[in-house]
Amino acid sequence: MKIVLVGYGKMGKEIEKILVSRGHEVIGKATKDNPLSSEMVKNVDAAIDFSTPDSVLDNINFLITHKIPSIIGTTGWNESYDEVKHRIDTEDGAMVHASNFSVGVNLFFKLNEQLAKLMEPYKEYTPEMTEIHHTEKLDAPSGTAISLATDLLQNHTQFNDWYCPQNDKKSKSGNKLKIEAVREHDVKGTHTISYQSKIDTISITHEAHNREGFALGAVISAEWIQNKKGIFTMKDVLALS
Known part of the structure; x- marks a missing residue:
């Protein structure tokens, strides 16, 4: 897979390590100083967002608009959940969101x-x-x-x-x-x-002893969501529903 990382702090760096170890490629890293752009998400298979609460909703809407399957690990947007779900359902989007991907x-x-x-x-x-x-x-x-x-x-x-x-x-x-x-x-x-x-x-x-469990779960979710449509959680990814 070709992946864009949204947020490149400690979690983003840990996710990058696991992506590379599993044979995937990070082709873009969106940060506050280098925000998401149409050019950045060309030909990507998924985006993984571990950014900040004040930017996550803008990121989500950008990724839906550009039809990028999204793994959202950033919290703080619960009040907008119904709006996001409506967009995903009506625009054939794909998202896995979780408060914790471990x-x-x-x-x-x-x-x-x-x-x-x-x-x-x-x-x-x-x-x-x-x-x-x-x-x-x-x-x-x-x-x-x-x-x-x-x-x-x-x-x-x-x-x-x-x-x-x-x-x-x-x-x-x-x-x-x-x-x-x-x-x-x-x-x-x-x-x-x-x-x-x-x-x-x-x-x-x-x-949690380290961040590896969170990062691995996010990568597994990016692999799982390929060719799916809708909004999902880790219960769906792990068949715990």
């Missing part, structure tokens, strides 16, 4: 759903969530934590929303699941979901 994390998503269903009848257990990332991470809570919270809330009726003390959405009034967002030096990403009672605690944790 195969392990997506298995963890499934485990979280199953645990929430299992714990639902036991009201003496209160769910909580903690996510830990490096100090350079701009958003809090992480997109992965929001995905985990959304899945938990859909399968467990104790709460109807979430809040995060480190986020604008910090009010805990009403029935809300707490997400604690911690920032520490050089942490790749740790997510823990706990069910606490007066007598014990049940917890599940996913800890």
Whole structure:
């Protein structure tokens, strides 16, 4: 495959390594100083976007317009999801989007759903969530934590929303699941979901040791989306739906 990378930070460089190791070619690297252009996306098989929340929606719309299958790992555009989906559906676009492309994390998503269903009848257990990332991470809570919270809330009726003390959405009034967002030096990403009672605690944790898992999942998604139309997630790529 011929690939354009949108964003060329630490993740972009890790993705490039895996693309090359799997026999693919990076033919363009879009950055703030070298934005996407029609010339850059000529004859490409896919674009992989790990850019920034303030640029991702413009990137998505550019790639749909130019009919480039897209792998979107940047978060922060959920409010525009319906609009993006409509464009993809009506213009025969193709996209895989995920808050986290790690195969392990997506298995963890499934485990979280199953645990929430299992714990639902036991009201003496209160769910909580903690996510830990490096100090350079701009958003809090992480997109992965929001995905985990959304899945938990859909399968467990104790709460109807979430809040995060480190986020604008910090009010805990009403029935809300707490997400604690911690920032520490050089942490790749740790997510823990706990069910606490007066007598014990049940917890599940996913800890990323490096960025390779995220990058590999993005490359696998780019390989998978070839000749497909529609909007997909890693559940589709890994047949976890």
